[in-house]
Amino acid sequence: MNRPYILIVSEVTLDGKLTLYRGASSKELMSLMTENVYKYLHSIRAQVDGIMVGCETVRTDDPSLTVRYVPGKNPIRIIPCSTANIPLNASVLSKEAPTIVVSTKRAPQERIKKIKALGIEVLVVGEELVEFELLLPLLYEKGIKTLMVEGGSSINWELTKKGYVDEIRIIHLPVVVGGENVPTFVGGEGFKSLKKLLYLEIKNYFVLDNFLITEWKVKKK
Numbered sequence: 001m002n003r004p005y006i007l008i009v010s011e012v013t014l015d016g017k018l019t020l021y022r023g024a025s026s027k028e029l030m031s032l033m034t035e036n037v038y039k040y041l042h043s044i045r046a047q048v049d050g051i052m053v054g055c056e057t058v059r060t061d062d063p064s065l066t067v068r069y070v071p072g073k074n075p076i077r078i079i080p081c082s083t084a085n086i087p088l089n090a091s092v093l094s095k096e097a098p099t100i101v102v103s104t105k106r107a108p109q110e111r112i113k114k115i116k117a118l119g120i121e122v123l124v125v126g127e128e129l130v131e132f133e134l135l136l137p138l139l140y141e142k143g144i145k146t147l148m149v150e151g152g153s154s155i156n157w158e159l160t161k162k163g164y165v166d167e168i169r170i171i172h173l174p175v176v177v178g179g180e181n182v183p184t185f186v187g188g189e190g191f192k193s194l195k196k197l198l199y200l201e202i203k204n205y206f207v208l209d210n211f212l213i214t215e216w217k218v219k220k221k
Helices: 035-045 055-061 109-117 132-141 153-161
Strands: 005-013 050-052 076-080 099-103 121-124 146-149 167-173 200-208 211-218
Touching: 005 035, 005 153, 035 167, 035 200, 035 211, 055 076, 076 132, 109 121, 146 153
Parallel strands: 005 146, 005 167, 050 076, 050 146, 076 099, 099 121
Antiparallel strands: 167 211, 200 211
16 A cells, blocks of 8 residues: 555534534534543544644644643644645644645745745645645655544545545534534535445444544445
């Protein structure tokens, strides 16, 4: 397999939502999680080589993507951002852990220079959009054999539709948000066909402080 093993991990409400409303930070819903649930999440971070979130997630949530609730190393942070429009004061650009920003040829060179000036590695992979079929082998060559993806819904869809997802773990938040336009776990246009759906089999499940956690293995075709 000439790419990392990809594991999507997400906190999701019972009705499949990631936030309270479109444009809201997922940190609001994550504040419902207990310390033990955070330890579970961070224990996964401590086991992987890389961790990825999309640029919109960085702008909205400003995550640090480091290991804090358990002992362990910080994974390499990978941020796909087609226009390199990532805030220069974003937490993922801190020196707590190495970071790779992945951009495209349409990103302004001046923007890329500013990111590099912070000591951040920038990869240009794709013309208009980040091309994951090119990016993933590059990450694998850099020693990233396991990649944890924490969203958002657009990244989850891109990886899912291309068949790159190997495993999914869900922290089920015991709440219902509602709302037709609220971001869900996987966005995009959807498969629209039973034949094309991503099929999974359950690997493990347990309850932690009233939070159901399910771990799924993707069925390969």
